Amino acid sequence: MSLVEEAEQRALTRSCAQAARLLMQHGAESALVEVAAKRIGLKLGADSVEIAVMANAIVVSSLLNGHCITTVRRVLDRGINMGILVDVQRIMLDAEDGKIGSREIEARLEALRPFHYNRWLVVLMVGAACAAFARLAGADPAACGLTFVAGAAAMAFRQQLAHWKFNPLLNFCLTAFVATSIAAQAIHFDFGTRTPHIAMASSVLLLVPGVPLINSVADMVKGYVNTGIARLVFAVLLCLGSCLGIALALRVWKVPGWL
Amino acid sequence: MELLASILENAALAAVAALGFALMFNVPAPVLPYVAAGGALARGLRTLLVAGAGLGGELSTLVAVSILGWVGVWWAQRLRSHPKVFTVAAVIPMVPGVPAYTCLMAVLEISHQGFSTELWGIAVENALKTFLVVAAISVGLAMPGLLHYRDRPIV
Numbered sequence: 084m085s086l087v088e089e090a091e092q093r094a095l096t097r098s099c100a101q102a103a104r105l106l107m108q109h110g111a112e113s114a115l116v117e118v119a120a121k122r123i124g125l126k127l128g129a130d131s132v133e134i135a136v137m138a139n140a141i142v143v144s145s146l147l148n149g150h151c152i153t154t155v156r157r158v159l160d161r162g163i164n165m166g167i168l169v170d171v172q173r174i175m176l177d178a179e180d181g182k183i184g185s186r187e188i189e190a191r192l193e194a195l196r197p198f199h200y201n202r203w204l205v206v207l208m209v210g211a212a213c214a215a216f217a218r219l220a221g222a223d224p225a226a227c228g229l230t231f232v233a234g235a236a237a238m239a240f241r242q243q244l245a246h247w248k249f250n251p252l253l254n255f256c257l258t259a260f261v262a263t264s265i266a267a268q269a270i271h272f273d274f275g276t277r278t279p280h281i282a283m284a285s286s287v288l289l290l291v292p293g294v295p296l297i298n299s300v301a302d303m304v305k306g307y308v309n310t311g312i313a314r315l316v317f318a319v320l321l322c323l324g325s326c327l328g329i330a331l332a333l334r335v336w337k338v339p340g341w342l
Numbered sequence: 343m344e345l346l347a348s349i350l351e352n353a354a355l356a357a358v359a360a361l362g363f364a365l366m367f368n369v370p371a372p373v374l375p376y377v378a379a380g381g382a383l384a385r386g387l388r389t390l391l392v393a394g395a396g397l398g399g400e401l402s403t404l405v406a407v408s409i410l411g412w413v414g415v416w417w418a419q420r421l422r423s424h425p426k427v428f429t430v431a432a433v434i435p436m437v438p439g440v441p442a443y444t445c446l447m448a449v450l451e452i453s454h455q456g457f458s459t460e461l462w463g464i465a466v467e468n469a470l471k472t473f474l475v476v477a478a479i480s481v482g483l484a485m486p487g488l489l490h491y492r493d494r495p496i497v
Contacts, residue, residue: 110367114487115424118495165369165431169423172497176422198368205365212362212435215355220440238366284440291439294367294430300480304488326446342447342464 088148094189095127096145096152101192102171103134103141104156109197110163112298113307116141119175126178127185138313162245163294166198202242209289210235217285225276229269233286237262241289252324255290259328262286267336280341283329290325292318349389356385356435364431373428376417380432384410388436400474407433407482415486418497425496429483438475441468 103120111119113136124132124145135142139160144153174191177183183191213234214227222230241258249257266286269279276282295318303311333340360381364374384406391402410432414425421428445468448461455461481488486496 111424112426115426122495163367165364165367165373165427167368168427169370169373172423172427176497198370200365200368208362208365210362212359215358215362216435216439219352219355219359219435284443287443288439289362289366291434291437291442293363293434293437293439296437296476297430297433297480297483300477301484304481304484322442323446326443326450329443330447330450340447340451342444342451342461 089150091185092129092145092147092150092152094185095124095129095147096143096154098127098185098189098192099124099129099132099134099145100141100143100154100156101189102175103136103143104158105167105171105192105195107136107141107158108161109167110165110294110298111168112301112305113310114301114305115168119171123175123178123188126175127188136307136310138310160251161197164197164199167195170195202239206235206238206242209238213285213288216288217281220281220285222278222281222285223276225274226269226278226282229266229274229276229279229282230285233262233265233282234289236265237286238289252320255321255324256328256331259287259290259325260332261328262289263329263332264336267332267338270338271336283338284341287325287329290321292321295321345390345394348393349386352389353382353386357382359435360432363434364428367431369428369431373421373423376421376428377431380410380414380417380429381435383413384433385435399471400478403436403475404478404482407436407479408485411483411485414483415491415496422497425486426483433479433483436475436479438472441475442472445469445472 099120102123103116106116106119116136117134120134120143121132129145129147131146133144139158140155141158142155144151174188178188210231214231217227217230237258240261241254244254244257263283266283269276269282295314299311299314299318302314357378360377361374364377369377387406387409388402391397391405392399410429414429418425445465448465452461
């Protein structure tokens, strides 16, 4: 095998690994990670690409002219970012359409930076989402307003703790404490609501790990049982962390829970 | 008439909730209208099936989310992105958050107060409900891949 070929194979393996890592880090299900890495590798000229998806690492092997290169990438959870998923997918599709070559694929994958919405816009909309949940559960307008305040404050708090790199489990526990503490005041003081318990339950819904739960079942249905189990366990732990925060707030403010 | 009003209210509230989560998940701005429409569609359909046709919550979720799954395939091919990019945020308003918390709160309460059949019953019922609805959502979204796009990619 010539040196040029070997350098090329190295580059394509790196591109596959980078695409798979970006997808895995930003909340894609395992099937999408495997398929995307394979399609990029085959387009770049590999004879075959094999990928092992694990909960917090990926292994990529490419085969070209009987020569094999294997590489491992550590996957650190970077939070859900659908924008990155769209970008990686578009790079893959552009490559398949023959619009970009291997150099450009590598350059574009390296240059990808996650886009984030303005944090106060997110805080506002998540508060509105929690209020909508309260209304869906049958809360009166005063309880919806209270849920908006509690949900928005909790989201701002959660973003700040995430920014300070707190452990997610601890973050969820403390955020649930904050949300429940605000909503629980409706039981001590009269805010004109007859449904304070719906406000308490709805203001913590921003902490339900919906994406890990959905990805977990999707992975297991499609045969990626190991990543599915890992996602499920982490989602349950996040729920448990939130519940500890809620229970703590209920004890501190001496209000009855919703059981 | 009352049914129609309830469906429209559910759909509108689900669209707001889906948008809130879409911003949290950093869904690109051009895709946001699809998230809102998808959230309204799935939740509205589920309300129709539960209140109008008298189906159970889990089965209606499966049917409603399957339909969203197929609509998602159509949108995904137009947008050149994987359907999950917008369908996941759209179904978040249907994830049973309160049952999930109620189950774990009951478990915590058992460790605090000691075992009682009542608390254990609450825990098991809510755990099953959470699991079945999440499974219905997830399988519903995967339906096009399981039935039609078995050996070829959607996008």
